[in-house]
Amino acid sequence: NxxxxxxxxxxxxxxxxxxxxxxxxxxxxxxxxxxxxxxxxxxxxxxxxxxxxxxxxxxxxxxxxxxxxxxxxxxxxxxxxxxxxxxxxxxxxxxxxxxxxxxxxxxxxxxxxxxxxxxxxxxxxxxxxxxxxxxxxxxxxxxxxxxxxxxxxxxxxxxxxxxxxxxxxxxxxxxxxxxxxxxSVPKQQWFYTGMDCFIHCVESLQGTYLNAFSQSYGEKAFDLCQDVFLGDLPKKDAEEKLMMASWHGGMSIAYSQVGVAHAMSYGLSHVLGIKHGLGNCLVFQHLNAFYPDGVTLFKQMLKKHLIVLPTGICVQLSDDQLDEMVHIALAMDPLWENALGPKWKERVKVEELKEIYLKI
Ligand code: NAD
Ligand code: ZN
The missing domain is CATH 3.40.50.1970 (Rossmann fold)
Known part of the structure; x- marks a missing residue:
């Protein structure tokens, strides 16, 4: 074979x-x-x-x-x-x-x-x-x-x-x-779209699909994101580094996959039309169980840039909508497999995902 x-x-x-x-x-x-x-x-x-x-x-x-x-x-x-x-x-x-x-x-x-x-x-x-x-x-x-x-x-x-x-x-x-x-990018949007890159890195680097090819790009992008979002760079340096972080982050997932935040963000997007960058942030803040170190860094970044994420987004969802969100998220098989390995179905519970959504 x-x-x-x-x-x-x-x-x-x-x-x-x-x-x-x-x-x-x-x-x-x-x-x-x-x-x-x-x-x-x-x-x-x-x-x-x-x-x-x-x-x-x-x-x-x-x-x-x-x-x-x-x-x-x-x-x-x-x-x-x-x-x-x-x-x-x-x-x-x-x-x-x-x-x-x-x-x-x-x-x-x-x-x-x-x-x-x-x-x-x-x-x-x-x-x-x-x-x-x-x-x-x-x-x-x-x-x-x-x-x-x-x-x-x-x-x-x-x-x-x-x-x-x-x-x-x-x-x-x-x-x-x-x-x-x-x-000219407004601050909030800069943060949400920039965090898409940061989350790509975490999901790729923590994933089971990782190989040296992906890792080499993912680590570079991860370091650049830390410089940009936790360092004190002049604005122009930060712009240049974020542009290259995005490039490397994209290269990293070419040969691996994204993970839990992206799977769940697809659910938010499908049912509520929430855009990709914001959706990822909304989910990621509650993923301590999956990406503890990444979530800690993410919270430091939120704090440093005085970003307050919207709340109360999922409280009014009907049971059907919530079920649909979970269904959409769980349909992203490769993302879960990357995050949790081939036996991911045994490790992820519908109730756990619902609880996460309801915190958003
Ligand atoms: P976007 O293209 O949705 O734009 C977000 C906002 O920023 C818009 O209001 C836009 O007008 C504004 N904007 C863009 N450039 C600006 C500038 N220079 N100055 C001021 N405002 C500016 O943002 P995004 O986060 O880059 O893209 C999200 C989309 O990317 C989603 O549709 C998502 O599905 C997709 N996506 C694709 C891939 C891929 O690999 N193809 C990966 C991740 C996400
Ligand atoms: Zn993304």
């Missing part, structure tokens, strides 16, 4: 540095198929009235589409964008550029995949269901923590489930890491 090792794609090109966004014009130029094959820029609508817009290197009939990140990306939103782009242009675009946080990065990845394939996005949620290459796509993160800039998934909410399009074609062809973008 030969062991099958998973063969992962990585982002083949990345540029890093303050102001590197202005290099995008030169990066895109050789990728332009002709003047009728546009680049589609999907941009977080936070930037709609900001000077960034004047720096987007659009040419010919390129299109800039502003998208709100208030809700996490949906399969039908991807389908609608793909439909619009196909209607607006006779030619297949030269590529897609996503500018924003995890929401916009995932949206751009999904649109690029679907422009290269036929059908509805919901049919591609899962593992390796994408048959044909995506369009060339570029990611420009403007907030750091999710690792969406390096990962091989585009997480979407569909009619049936919240699940990523996980495929070799999902990963970006090019990423632009420009820490200048992080300057």
């Amino acid at each position: 030969k062991t099958e090792f998973r063969n992962f794609p990585m982002v083949p090109r990345v540029v890093y540095g303050r102001g590197s966004f202005d290099q995008l014009a030169d990066i895109l130029l050789p990728k332009r198929k002709n003047s009728d094959a546009p680049f589609i820029f999907l941009v977080d609508d936070f930037f709609q009235d900001k000077t960034l817009v004047t720096r987007i290197p659009w040419l010919f009939n390129d299109q800039i589409i502003f998208v709100s990140a208030n809700e996490e990306p949906k399969t039908e939103q991807v389908d609608a964008l793909v439909h619009k782009i196909r209607q607006d242009f006779d030619e297949q675009p030269s590529g897609v550029v996503g500018i924003g946080g995890g929401s916009l990065l995932d949206l751009a990845k999904a649109v690029a995949v679907m422009l290269g394939n036929q059908g509805r996005a919901e049919n591609f949620q899962g593992w390796d269901l994408v048959g044909r290459p995506s369009l060339y796509h570029v990611g420009v993160p403007t907030i750091s923590g999710t690792g969406a800039e390096v990962s091989r998934t585009a997480v979407l909410s569909g009619p049936q489930k919240k699940l990523g399009i996980n495929s070799d074609y999902t990963t970006f062809d090019q990423v632009v890491l420009d820490p200048d973008f992080l300057g």
